């Protein structure tokens with residue numbers, strides 16, 4: 103393998119480059135979701151009847167999923183803690199718990215959506231449902247991507263390699279969590 | 294990664310450069326920032342040829358309606374729309390962005406910051422690959438059933454959202470996907486531009502020792518990142534409207550077409566500064582070098598640029614003055630638009646002050662830089678007319694607008710690029726360009742450019758609307774006087790395109806047999822000039838440079854040389 107470029111070893115700001123890059127990714131994601139949710143809110147504020155559509159969403163499923171994601175964020179923190187003490191095996195185990203949370207979240211979503219689609223509320227029913235499926239779907243894609251990346255990182259953790267990445271994926275996971283904290287009240291609770 | 298590898302700057306590259314690389318790993322899958330810069334540059338130039346060819350085809354139709362255009366044939370109305378739409382799309386997203394930001398950013402950031410590569414070399418390669426894919430996808434849209442999208446580069450719904458209206462069922466979706474892919478490529482690229490400039494500068498290089506062009510590319514990348522998100526969301530919504538039958542933008546079923554305009558221009562306006570800033574940076578560096586003077590008020594340039602960046606997020610609705618925006622809101626956006634012209638005007642004055650009493654050499658790069666300033670001023674000043682909502686009610690969607698933004702984009706994307714290419718050519722390829730051919734090309738481009746677009750201002754003021762296929766169908770626009778002006782503009786375009794041949798001859802001849810370039814032919818201070826031309830793999834040989842001073846120490850009293858390289862110990 104070729105030598106790593108010197109550029110990758112420098113740290114002029116004192117902040118690790120990987121962390122800077124993660125913040126860049128999160129920053130661009132914030133504006134993407136910001137644009138989407140901003141658009142939704144603008145519609146929501148002028149379309150009072152959307153509250154009626156929102157009444158058909160399953161608040162309990164949403165609440166359960168909120169709990170699942172929050173718990174998985176906790177295990178992500180614990181994974182980071184273990185990694186910062188150099189315990190790769192333990193970090194990997196906590197990452198698996200987080201991945202489990204992500205998988206459960208997606209499973210609940212799948213059941214929920216199947217039910218809604220069976221009742222006839224599809225993405226093309228009207229603008230509310232279009233936003234509902236688009237926003238939650240985009241978020242679910244982020245959950246799935248996070249789970250996959252976490253899987254890759256946990257394999258490296260078992261070999262005690264690249265432990266600093268546990269922190270980075272953790273930051274990303276908190277962000278995904280945070281987006282849901284916005285989605286849940288906007289799509290489920292506000293009726 | 295930072296923890297695991299010791300920061301040993303010296304001798305790390307000794308074992309490099311010996312192993313032979315295959316063609317593929319050297320040219321196609323290289324992670325070297327210089328190679329990736331070249332890939333972006335040549336892809337951008339190829340796309341510029343396509344975009345220029347499109348302009349040729351639709352301008353011929355405008356000047357000689359119904360004509361059998363050489364190399365194209367009859368331009369049908371649908372083809373005309375597709376040509377105009379993709380001309381604009383290509384010139385901005387596949388020419389200005391890749392060349393000004395990605396090519397110069399990739400080439401200059403590691404060299405000028407005194408390091409050997411980007412901090413994420415493989416991500417950098419991935420960003421180019423996605424970019425290339427996006428270009429291929431866009432071009433593919435010309436060959437699908439129904440043809441390429443023709444709903445303007447702004448893609449307003451409902452026209453863009455429904456196949457019944459656009460008549461390009463596949464073309465419009467492919468167009469959105471291509472643009473979205475391009476955005477992803479530049480988001481990935483931006484990671485490198487920003488983190489490399491932040492974290493990998495040479496020892497001793499403080500924030501205010503960074504050359505202006507690097508600052509500009511970094512700020513442009515940040516502006517892009519902060520503005521493009523809503524449009525990415527919008528692109529997803531638009532594709533869903535096109536393919537899944539959602540109704541985000543369909544007024545019949547609870548959607549709102551104006552929403553797209555907000556999402557588009559919230560990005561679209563900052564985007565003009567995204568391409569402007571790198572061009573400003575390139576010309577700033579060139580002007581300092583060729584007037585042998587410090588850039589006037591370096592820090593003010595930076596603060597002014599930050600101010601411009603912030604303001605650029607507050608002006609977008611000036612594109613929507615007649616789209617039903619509340620007149621009270623229009624006032625607000627008129628004021629912010631007039632405000633943003635202040636920092637821009639200030640930058641122009643800073644450049645003039647840099648030239649003032651300098652000992653100026655009118656080399657080819659300097660000519661381009663000066664032309665940039667002069668031509669861009671015309672674009673900026675006419676923008677003020679448009680920013681005033683009262684005047685814009687009349688100007689909107691006329692050729693006045695078109696001439697305005699070509700007086701901005703052309704200096705940026707074409708003049709700025711030629712300035713940069715002629716300035717850094719010796720470094721990139723190790724040969725000098727021919728000055729005589731360079732000057733012929735310069736005048737042969739700049740004079741016809743003005744002949745194309747000055748008349749279009751007058752057509753616009755005469756009421757000539759944009760996006761019209763054949764003016765013979767509009768009695769009040771079909772007079773011979775107006776048609777003569779159209780023909781004059783088109784002929785000027787032909788002349789300008791013909792002169793580009795001079796550039797390509799010069800480029801290829803200089804590549805093959807130009808005079809060998811010394812390390813520092815312009816006697817400049819920045820780090821890229823303190824290493825061989827072209828720089829070796831790893832950029833600086835075995836010892837990475839240390840920085841002792843800012844980039845613009847020209848004509849320091851008491852020094853024998855009139856320049857003072859950043860890495861020269863005092």
Ligand code: HEM
Pocket residue numbers: 345348352377380381382384385388389445446447695699702703706707745759760761786
């Ligand atoms: C080669 C010289 C060029 C000529 C003769 C030319 C000519 C034109 C014309 C006549 C149109 C408008 C057609 C219509 O709407 O009826 C147009 C549109 C456009 N051009 Fe150019 N152009 C040139 C170079 C450029 C460059 C360098 C850029 C950008 C970097 C550019 C960006 C655009 C854009 C964005 C549009 C569409 C704008 C909109 O629809 O709002 N053009 N061009």
Ligand SMILES: [Cu+2]
Pocket residue numbers: 561562608609611612
């Ligand atoms: Cu604007």
